[in-house]
Structures are given as structure tokens and as C-alpha cells.
Amino acid sequence: MTDSPLSRGGKRERLVAGAADLLHRKGIAATTLADIAQVAGVPPGNVYYYFKTKDDLVxxxxxxQAGQVTALLTELDALPRPAERLKALVRRWEAMREVIARHGCPIGTLATELDRRDDGLDTDGAQPIRQILDWVGTQIRLLGARNARQLAISLFAGIQGGALLANALRDPAVMTGQVRHLERWIDTLAADGRS
Incomplete structure (x- = not known):
């Protein structure tokens, strides 16, 4: 037995984990509730007990995702210095480089797909990104930079751009190269803050 989110937890948790996986790999339009039920090991009729619509499940x-981002950022806050925290953040994308090369960034691809809508899910889908941007901005301010928001956007654009290219080229090394570049850039920010 594996220890994946799909092999533990209650039916609702398995449905959400299955949906997250399928939405990332196939997209919203190509994913059906029956597909999600099958991956989660839940009878299809039971899906409606937990989620009235596919949008509710999305x-x-x-x-x-927002909860996972909160947990990650809380974990990173335990590191002693802002530059270490920022480097640890960008390394998370490197750890996912194989998945990213095949399917894109889970956060970025879902937010992009939801952005095409105008029903509230478009703004909801951007919440994990807003959380990361706010946190990165705080870390950059702690380094002494004045234009922290713009620098936070640049850092996250570097992550998402690397993810997009790694996915388009199906090349995990692109993500690794971008992470190394961002680590050097963070060192530059830290050095500038000490000046």
C-alpha cells in the first residue's frame, strides 16, 4: 500500500486529492466527476454527497492548495534568515521538476485555467499565488529592499516562467537552471541589503 493522499483519509479528502491530481494532469474541462471518483476509489454517486457540482470540487x-501554501510558508518561517527562506521556497519547484516538466506547476496551471472564467473561481484560483507573493515581499523587505512588491513579482515570475518553459520543452533541467539563477539573484538581494 502506498502512502499517497489517495490511499489515506476519508472519502472527501480522497476526492479532493484525486481531483487535484487529475485537474493538474488533464485540466478542468477534460476531467469528469466520474474520473475523480474512480481515482479516489469512491462510488460515483457518493461524489454528490460531498460536492454538489464539479465547481464545488474545484x-x-x-x-x-491555499492550505498547503500556508503550511509551507509556516515551515519556511522557521529558517533563520530571509535569504535562506527564499532559497528554500524556490527549491520546492526544483523538487517538483519532473512533474512540472510533464504537467506544469500545479498552482500556476490551475490559476491560469481558472482565470479564463468570470464566476469567482478566477479570483479564488489566484489565492495561493497572492499568499506566496505577500510572503516573498515580506522576506525581501526583511533583506532591506524598498521595492519589495515588484521584486516579489519578479521572483515568482522567474519561478513560473521556468515552470512554463520546463513544461513546454519537457525538460526538467530548465527548472533546475532557473532555480540556480534565482538563488544567485537572492544572494544579490541579500548582499545589496547589507550595503
């Missing part, structure tokens, strides 16, 4: 995936 919202649960976004909420789960």
Missing part, C-alpha cells in the same frame, strides 16, 4: 482543490 473550489475545494483551490482551498487545499
Amino acid at each position: 473550489k475545494a482543490v483551490v482551498d487545499t
Whole structure:
């Protein structure tokens, strides 16, 4: 037995984990509730007990992503210096480089797909990104930079751009190269802050 989110937890948790996986790999339009039920090991009729619509399940995936981002940022806050925290953040994308090369960034691809809508899920889908940008901005301010928001956007654009290119080229090394570049850039920010 594996220890994946799909092999543990209750039916609702398995449905959300299955939906997150399928939405990332196949996209919203190509993913059916029956597909999600099958991956989660839940009878198809039971899906409606937990989620009235596919959009309700998509919202649960976004909420789960936001919770995962909160947990990650809390974990990173335990590191002693802002530059270390920022480097640890960008290394998370390197750790996912194989998945990113095949399917893109889970956060970025879902946010991009939801952005095409105008029903509230478009703004919900951007919540994990807003969380990361706010946190990165705080870390950059702690380094002494004045234009922290713009620098936070630059850092996250570097992550997402690397993810997009790694996915388009199906080349995980692109993500690794971009992470190394961002680590050097963070060192430059830290050095400038000490001047």
C-alpha cells in the first residue's frame, strides 16, 4: 500500500486529492466527476454527497492548495534568515521538476485555467499565488529592499516562467537552471541589503 493522499483519509479528502491530481494532469474541462471518483476509489454517486457540482470540487482543490501554501510558508518561517527562506521556497519547484516538466506547476496551471472564467473561481484560483507573493515581499523587505512588491513579482515570475518553459520543452533541467539563477539573484538581494 502506498502512502499517497489517495490511499489515506476519508472519502472527501480522497476526492479532493484525486481531483487535484487529475485537474493538474488533464485540466478542468477534460476531467469528469466520474474520473475523480474512480481515482479516489469512491462510488460515483457518493461524489454528490460531498460536492454538489464539479465547481464545488474545484473550489475545494483551490482551498487545499491555499492550505498547503500556508503550511509551507509556516515551515519556511522557521529558517533563520530571509535569504535562506527564499532559497528554500524556490527549491520546492526544483523538487517538483519532473512533474512540472510533464504537467506544469500545479498552482500556476490551475490559476491560469481558472482565470479564463468570470464566476469567482478566477479570483479564488489566484489565492495561493497572492499568499506566496505577500510572503516573498515580506522576506525581501526583511533583506532591506524598498521595492519589495515588484521584486516579489519578479521572483515568482522567474519561478513560473521556468515552470512554463520546463513544461513546454519537457525538460526538467530548465527548472533546475532557473532555480540556480534565482538563488544567485537572492544572494544579490541579500548582499545589496547589507550595503
